[in-house]
Amino acid sequence: MVQAAYLHIPFCEQICHYCDFNKVFFQGQPVEEYLQAMDTELRNTVESHPPQNLKTIFVGGGTPTVLTMKQLEQFLTSINQYLLPRQPNLEFTFEANPGDLPKEKLQLLADAGVNRISFGVQTFDDQLLEKIGRTHRRKDVFQTIEFAKEVGFKNISIDLMYALPTQTLESFKDSLDIAFSLEVEHFSAYSLIIEPKTVFYNLMRRGKLHLPGEENEACMYELLLEEMSKHNYSQYEISNFAKKGFESQHNLTYWNNEEYYGIGAGAHSYIGGKRISNAGPIKKYMSNIAETGFPYVEINQISVKEKMEEELFLGLRKIEGVSISHFYEKFGKSIFDIFQEQINEQIKKGLIEESNGFIRLTHQGKFLGNEVFQAFLL
Structure with a gap:
């Protein structure tokens, strides 16, 4: 939605x-x-x-x-x-x-x-x-x-x-x-x-x-x-x-990895489980719309694996982190069944922690966020 x-x-x-x-x-x-x-x-x-x-x-x-x-x-x-x-x-x-x-x-x-x-x-x-x-x-x-x-x-x-x-x-x-x-x-x-x-x-x-x-x-x-x-x-x-x-x-x-419209030249949408890219150059954007009614240059159906990666990659930016229960409700699988090795590795490095039902960045992890996010790309 x-x-x-x-x-x-x-x-x-x-x-x-x-x-x-x-x-x-x-x-x-x-x-x-x-x-x-x-x-x-x-x-x-x-x-x-x-x-x-x-x-x-x-x-x-x-x-x-x-x-x-x-x-x-x-x-x-x-x-x-x-x-x-x-x-x-x-x-x-x-x-x-x-x-x-x-x-x-x-x-x-x-x-x-x-x-x-x-x-x-x-x-x-x-x-x-x-x-x-x-x-x-x-x-x-x-x-x-x-x-x-x-x-x-x-x-x-x-x-x-x-x-x-x-x-x-x-x-x-x-x-x-x-x-x-x-x-x-x-x-x-x-x-x-x-x-x-x-x-x-x-x-x-x-x-x-x-x-x-x-x-x-x-x-x-x-x-x-x-x-x-x-x-x-x-x-x-x-x-x-x-x-x-x-x-x-x-x-x-x-x-929160929720869906959104992206309207305009170079904008991106996430609709119906698809990530959609619009033409960037203004003339190309306008000509695509004149021809088809839409400016799309790329449409990718996101796999369940990619959705789970994005749930971690995006959700770990939030200070509260990623909800363990919400992950299960969304995907029908435990976050630990999918990412146990990565979670253990980042905890060992002191970059993330498990607390009160969430996986979140530690204070040190905030400084090395991109390194943590990359670790969850399967």
């Missing part, structure tokens, strides 16, 4: 130096035609797999709020037309950049049912913001969040990054202190990963990217855990922290 919908707006005013998401510069793009293609994909998707228990909608990018007021109205009308019925407490999130979101756009979002905003802040160090290719500055964050609160948003999330080029532990601590002063409900905090086809990847290959190093990165993550706890934000996933009741229900859909 589909739990969530992700919709992808691939347009940006500025391409950040670390970003490898499916995105293009906003200027000169066939935006209205793209939105119409999304409307067609959304209509055809919900007709073939009607939503019965939709709990979350998430609009990401790119920069969704780069759309003009008219374009936003067109897009929001599509969402409200097709993604009904919804659960009464549905979480409806828009990603946004500080500094390019005027109050009237925030009001438009709120009027259309959006009740959660996720701001890509990354750091409060203005020099570092310039270095990573962001166009906003610290003062813009304060102004935009003030606007959001005035409009009535009571669920605001901030994205932060660490292990950025030349970033120090002290600089990261300063960003955290400023972030806490904003009294938002949720934080996501990620270490920088150098991805191919990015500005930072090209700089690294030329020896011109100066990173803090693994030891400093680990120190920053340790500081993050300490400061979040000190300020009463509970860690519920490796990189996510929230005040009680404000955990991201959309992201929990992924980590």
Whole structure:
């Protein structure tokens, strides 16, 4: 049963130096035609797999709020037309950049049912913001969040990054202190990963990217855990922290290995036990929809073995871990019948533990999560 919908707006005013998401510069793009293609994909998707228990909608990018007021109205009308019925407490999130979101756009979002905003802040160090290719500055964050609160948003999330080029532990601590002063409900905090086809990847290959190093990165993550706890934000996933009741229900859909729609260029769906990939290039996406009504370029039926792997691979990201009883209810087999060797090995290494009916990461395991996840690929 589909739990969530992700919709992808691939347009940006500025391409950040670390970003490898499916995105293009906003200027000169066939935006209205793209939105119409999304409307067609959304209509055809919900007709073939009607939503019965939709709990979350998430609009990401790119920069969704780069759309003009008219374009936003067109897009929001599509969402409200097709993604009904919804659960009464549905979480409806828009990603946004500080500094390019005027109050009237925030009001438009709120009027259309959006009740959660996720701001890509990354750091409060203005020099570092310039270095990573962001166009906003610290003062813009304060102004935009003030606007959001005035409009009535009571669920605001901030994205932060660490292990950025030349970033120090002290600089990261300063960003955290400023972030806490904003009294938002949720934080996501990620270490920088150098991805191919990015500005930072090209700089690294030329020896011109100066990173803090693994030891400093680990120190920053340790500081993050300490400061979040000190300020009463509970860690519920490796990189996510929230005040009680404000955990991201959309992201929990992924980590709980539940089904979701993925609408837009380069989006991915998990529907009817199949993982589906959309065409990434905008023209290809639009032409596929014009020809067949769907933008699919790959459809994979997931085997039971793969589903069990994903249950561990994704579920171990959650701080509560993977429920032993839920695994049995879902697959009709004990988690120990399938993964006993891997569980024993990771327990011996001190990276996971069995406690209160769950298999979960230890504190040490949080620092080596990718190593643990790989161990459960059969």
